[in-house]
Amino acid sequence: ETGVTQSPTHLIKTRGQQVTLRCSSQSGHNTVSWYQQALGQGPQFIFQYYREEENGRGNFPPRFSGLQFPNYSSELNVNALELDDSALYLCASSLAVSNEQFFGPGTRLTVL
Amino acid sequence: SQQGEEDPQALSIQEGENATMNCSYKTSINNLQWYRQNSGRGLVHLILIRSNEREKHSGRLRVTLDTSKKSSSLLITASRAADTASYFCATDVNNAGNMLTFGGGTRLMVKP
Numbered sequence: 001e002t003g004v005t006q007s008p009t010h011l012i013k014t015r016g017q018q019v020t021l022r023c024s025s026q027s028g029h030n031t032v033s034w035y036q037q038a039l040g041q042g043p044q045f046i047f048q049y050y051r052e053e054e055n056g057r058g059n060f061p062p063r064f065s066g067l068q069f070p071n072y073s074s075e076l077n078v079n080a081l082e083l084d085d086s087a088l089y090l091c092a093s094s095l096a097v098s099n100e101q102f103f104g105p106g107t108r109l110t111v112l
Numbered sequence: 113s114q115q116g117e118e119d120p121q122a123l124s125i126q127e128g129e130n131a132t133m134n135c136s137y138k139t140s141i142n143n144l145q146w147y148r149q150n151s152g153r154g155l156v157h158l159i160l161i162r163s164n165e166r167e168k169h170s171g172r173l174r175v176t177l178d179t180s181k182k183s184s185s186l187l188i189t190a191s192r193a194a195d196t197a198s199y200f201c202a203t204d205v206n207n208a209g210n211m212l213t214f215g216g217g218t219r220l221m222v223k224p
Contacts (some may be wrong), residue, residue, distance in 0.1 A: 096209050
């Protein structure tokens with residue numbers, strides 16, 4: 001157990017809908033990163049938040065957006081869902097000065 | 113695109129045997145990490161090796177890094193059925209933070 005929690009565990013949406021995924025970081029960690037993992041592939045970096053500001057972004061369109069709150073928890077929002085958005089979404093927390101990231105169990109999103 | 117590529121994509125061995133997985137990457141790195149993932153759930157951090165290190169051990173794990181060849185290997189000695197999982201290497205995307213780029217993973221099956 002890493003102390004990083006994510007909700008919900010599973011989610012089913014239809015194409016065009018919007019979704020919000022949540023992540024609570026490990027105590028003391030001020031940085032949260034989000035990753036998308038398609039079936040059978042490695043995780044791909046979506047973006048990172050440090051002290052409530054976006055601190056870097058991967059190759060994902062603007063309909064993927066996020067927030068980080070003062071308690072360092074975070075949300076990932078995806079608008080206008082597409083079938084290819086079906087994936088496991090992982091969040092990871094870390095200290096900004098540390099490279100070791102602690103992952104949550106993930107949210108499995110299915111878009112029909 | 114993914115920075116790291118693991119080889120082989122799948123590996124099946126008997127309990128007690130050693131398992132070796134390789135990772136190649138494309139650009140300069142600060143460090144390289146190995147993670148384990150069970151059944152599409154969250155990733156578990158195994159080991160981090162810095163660019164100025166050549167070999168690192170942790171229990172039954174041994175990691176090597178060759179920056180001249182841009183490659184790393186993960187050796188699991190005396191494998192157990194519980195080692196059955198997917199293993200990913202990950203490199204930091206840039207020098208400013210800890211955003212990770214993952215390879216496609218090696219799916220290891222250890223038969224009892």
